[in-house]
Amino acid sequence: MTPLTRRTFLAAAPAAAPAAAAVTGDKPALKGGKKTRTQPFAAWPRFDQKEENALIEVLKSGKWYRGNGTFVKKFEESYSSLTGAKHCLATTNGTSALIISLDALGVGPGDEVLIPPYTFIATVNSVIRHHALPVFVDSDAATFQMDHRKVEAAINGNTRAIMPVHVAGGIGNLDAFVSIAAKHKIPLIEDACQAHLSEWKGRKVGTYGDAGCFSFQASKNLTSGEGGAILFKDEDARERAYAFHNNGSGLKFIGANFGYSSSGANMRMPEFQAAILLQQMTRLEGQVRTRTENANYLTSLLKQIPGITPATSGDGCTNNARHLFMLRYDAKAFGGLKREVFLKAMAAEGIPCSGGYSPLNSQQFIKTVLASRGYQRLFSAKRLNEWAEQNQCPVNDKICSEAVWFTQNMLLGPRTDMEQIADAVRKIQKFAGELA
Numbered sequence: 001m002t003p004l005t006r007r008t009f010l011a012a013a014p015a016a017a018p019a020a021a022a023v024t025g026d027k028p029a030l031k032g033g034k035k036t037r038t039q040p041f042a043a044w045p046r047f048d049q050k051e052e053n054a055l056i057e058v059l060k061s062g063k064w065y066r067g068n069g070t071f072v073k074k075f076e077e078s079y080s081s082l083t084g085a086k087h088c089l090a091t092t093n094g095t096s097a098l099i100i101s102l103d104a105l106g107v108g109p110g111d112e113v114l115i116p117p118y119t120f121i122a123t124v125n126s127v128i129r130h131h132a133l134p135v136f137v138d139s140d141a142a143t144f145q146m147d148h149r150k151v152e153a154a155i156n157g158n159t160r161a162i163m164p165v166h167v168a169g170g171i172g173n174l175d176a177f178v179s180i181a182a183k184h185k186i187p188l189i190e191d192a193c194q195a196h197l198s199e200w201k202g203r204k205v206g207t208y209g210d211a212g213c214f215s216f217q218a219s220k221n222l223t224s225g226e227g228g229a230i231l232f233k234d235e236d237a238r239e240r241a242y243a244f245h246n247n248g249s250g251l252k253f254i255g256a257n258f259g260y261s262s263s264g265a266n267m268r269m270p271e272f273q274a275a276i277l278l279q280q281m282t283r284l285e286g287q288v289r290t291r292t293e294n295a296n297y298l299t300s301l302l303k304q305i306p307g308i309t310p311a312t313s314g315d316g317c318t319n320n321a322r323h324l325f326m327l328r329y330d331a332k333a334f335g336g337l338k339r340e341v342f343l344k345a346m347a348a349e350g351i352p353c354s355g356g357y358s359p360l361n362s363q364q365f366i367k368t369v370l371a372s373r374g375y376q377r378l379f380s381a382k383r384l385n386e387w388a389e390q391n392q393c394p395v396n397d398k399i400c401s402e403a404v405w406f407t408q409n410m411l412l413g414p415r416t417d418m419e420q421i422a423d424a425v426r427k428i429q430k431f432a433g434e435l436a
């Protein structure tokens with residue numbers, strides 16, 4: 001497109017632009033102007049003497065693993081009561097939580113699992129680790145979540161689980177996911193790795209599905225550097241999961257001197273992680289409130305800017321944990337300024353952001369996996385050809401090309417931080433002609 005000068009851009013700018021809020025300087029920072037923000041955003045993770053004391057307590061106890069320690073068990077009890085879940089199993093990380101859940105709910109080689117294409121790669125990998133077929137269900141443009149209206153068409157006789165992801169802490173239509181899973185008698189696994197304390201109709205996510213998986217990796221809203229947990233409704237499923245994560249040795253076999261109920265792996269959470277999580281949990285609800293207030297304020301500011309559309313949540317979402325603040329950027333409202341340049345210009349203004357995920361359904365490695373000897377034996381050529389034909393997620397492709405993300409720690413500061421984010425966006429819009 002013909003590059004716009006500042007003058008022609010301003011002439012073409014939408015008439016509905018908000019009343020000129022103050023922008024910093026008369027030049028974008030990317031072109032050597034004054035930055036909108038010079039301070040870093042709130043630091044993450046947060047900790048104090050409480051974490052330090054807890055770690056020393058585990059250290060000095062000499063009981064560093066769940067087999068003889070008490071912290072992992074305490075964490076499981078506390079996380080159950082915080083979320084309102086019946087049962088909880090702590091794991092090494094969110095990826096293992098997904099792998100264990102799929103095993104405990106009976107997913108195996110030759111099965112199919114429905115997942116969204118807008119997620120972290122671990123969702124896909126957990127399905128492939130079970131030699132099952134990841135079947136992608138397109139995203140919804142407004143929420144960025146798995147589109148519930150497209151789920152049933154993707155179900156066939158081999159579908160063994162539906163695994164929506166509450167991406168960024170938002171929620172799609174959870175009622176629909178629950179009822180479709182029940183209607184087809186297929187387990188529902190919530191990938192809630194980004195959704196600590198998100199709520200649907202007043203109840204915490206992770207408690208709606210047969211399993212709800214969480215990650216406590218370093219970037220997450222509740223963190224111990226690495227870590228994970230699964231919430232279960234059913235005690236037997238928890239027992240199968242326990243056995244799987246303990247090399248196949250279930251609780252019922254403890255004391256039975258190397259008795260095994262199944263195959264498994266070692267995916268046990270260490271005591272140190274649990275000790276940190278117990279302390280981090282005392283801050284979580286307060287942090288959720290701060291993020292919610294700031295995210296609502298930021299939404300109200302950004303919604304006024306032409307070309308910026310913050311992601312929404314399904315109607316039943318009564319709390320969005322805001323692991324990420326996501327929006328869609330429409331270059332047309334910025335004089336055709338490419339998203340990649342917008343991201344650089346924001347960073348130069350002192351507002352770090354990213355373009356988020358790329359379309360997972362078109363990753364080359366998945367095609368390589370499906371072409372492997374094992375998959376060729378497990379799935380008919382007809383099914384794999386059909387998969388290739390059906391594997392189109394046009395809405396998600398567009399989301400991936402337009403998304404802009406801010407990370408959760410940016411929502412933990414004062415309201416003025418939100419104003420600076422919006423100021424930077426307005427400034428880039430004002431000077432887009434010079435940046436294009």
Ligand SMILES: Cc1ncc(COP(=O)(O)O)c(C=O)c1O
Nearest residue numbers: 093094095120122193215216217
């Ligand atoms: C949606 C989603 N699923 C799964 C995972 C995997 O969690 P972990 O990194 O703890 O293995 C993550 C974490 O990054 C995630 O964001």
